Amino acid sequence: DAKTTQPPSMDCAEGRAANLPCNHSTISGNEYVYWYRQIHSQGPQYIIHGLKNNETNEMASLIITEDRKSSTLILPHATLRDTAVYYCIVRRGGGNKLTFGTGTQLKVEL
């Protein structure tokens, strides 16, 4: 599975959009991009995933560049409860493993 690179930490003001970047320049055509988050002392939580089209659900939006080498997770109106480690993961289509990296620690502040 392709390797991902994320900034180790980011800050965001409450109520503002949080834009979390992820680089996956070696991604292959059949690899999906998944995003999870882990709030302190809890298990990871699935957020969203995509292949090449942008995706949106009740939690977030996922923007994937046309060349698929990077993506951005957008939390449109961040709240204090969105403070967590966010993981960007690339998974091969048909593969059964999710390999978590170190993620981005997002801190949402007043």
Place this chain on the structure above:
Amino acid sequence: DAGVIQSPRHEVTEMGQEVTLRCKPISGHNSLFWYRQTMMRGLELLIYFNNNVPIDDSGMPEDRFSAKMPNASFSTLKIQPSEPRDSAVYFCASSFGDPGKLFFGSGTQLSVL
């Protein structure tokens, strides 16, 4: 739905003792995963099952670790004998259909003294 249920939430034991962690996946899910999380190594996949059959146990650290899934609603991860370096949070997760969309339990915090 109650989600993935793990027990116990916390386990403190002494080196050399046997430890058994338990997991009940979400009803209807056909894949189950065991992960371990430490500060040093992050989240590591230990083993996963598909339809109760172990598919990949390459992440199991050594022979002291074993996992079973006797039926679709129950799995165990056993460590015998336990060592201090096994101290970690152990997560169980299950999925159905999309193996990338996992539902995690709350984890078991294991401390081996």
